[in-house]
Amino acid sequence: MNITHFLDTLNQMFPDAKAELNYSNPFELLIAVVLSAQTTDKAVNKVTEQLFANYPNPIALSEAQLSDVENIIKTIGLYHNKAKNIIALSKELVDKYQGEVPHEREQLESLPGVGRKTTNVVISNAFGIPALAVDTHVARISVRLGLAKATDNVLEIEKKLNRKIPKEHWLKVHHQMIFFGRYHCLAKNPKCQSCPLIDDCKYKDKQK
Structure with missing residues (x-):
């Protein structure tokens, strides 16, 4: 997986990704x-x-x-x-x-x-402290895209992402990966046919 290509693709797909929880402080x-x-x-x-x-x-x-x-x-x-x-x-x-x-x-x-x-x-x-939270969406697509192994636990996935993705991107890419998993690379019936990252995907059930 070319990280620059990965980040550029997420920026094109979800340029304004941010937390969907409502809060003011x-x-x-x-x-x-x-x-x-x-x-x-x-x-x-x-x-x-x-x-x-x-x-x-x-x-x-x-x-x-x-x-x-x-x-x-x-x-x-x-x-x-x-x-x-x-x-x-x-x-x-x-x-x-x-x-x-x-x-x-x-x-x-x-x-x-x-x-x-x-x-x-x-x-x-x-x-504003750089950190990359790993939820179910982030974990799932990290494994599917070969950024982590299926046997990795959440902390291991986080450490691998931290090594591969520049720190200045952590906050935004966290939200973008959630959006990618929530709206595109779903747990069931992922949108493989329209996926710009299909060639990088390691998911055994992907559909071209």
């Missing part, structure tokens, strides 16, 4: 990304409008009743655990960080419900 982004696990951005956006209206900052959310938060987010998957996590992480933001979202990786990853992928999304989108 680092706190809202952090909460939205935690809620987005194993569900769609559209589903998250439907619940966060009311959630952020009721609890606009860490102090408000840290004092929320679990049942009230659950009632707002109950249409998304794993809502019970997610409600507990966002209340708990809000309490930690208040107790440890004066209500501010930290931009240090170790501090973010120590928060309830926050893993490496969430941390990468937050530090890159909220703070």
Whole structure:
């Protein structure tokens, strides 16, 4: 895979790719990304409008009743655990960080419900710190295009992408790869016939 060709192709296909989660500050982004696990951005956006209206900052959310938060987010998957996590992480933001979202990786990853992928999304989108988050879409197309192996775990895929793709492209290419996987190289019925990267594709079931 020629990385320059790969980046140029993504720029042509998705020149304006960006996060599809709705947020207006680092706190809202952090909460939205935690809620987005194993569900769609559209589903998250439907619940966060009311959630952020009721609890606009860490102090408000840290004092929320679990049942009230659950009632707002109950249409998304794993809502019970997610409600507990966002209340708990809000309490930690208040107790440890004066209500501010930290931009240090170790501090973010120590928060309830926050893993490496969430941390990468937050530090890159909220703070401009280069990071390339690997979700299911990024992992899938990395393997199909030969940028990683099918046996690689998420961290191994991230490290390989970081080595191959220049750091200044990480933020944008993360969103472009998500768009490529979400709207073009789908898990089922990928749009192989119209794919400009078909010649680089290693997917065993690709259709020319």
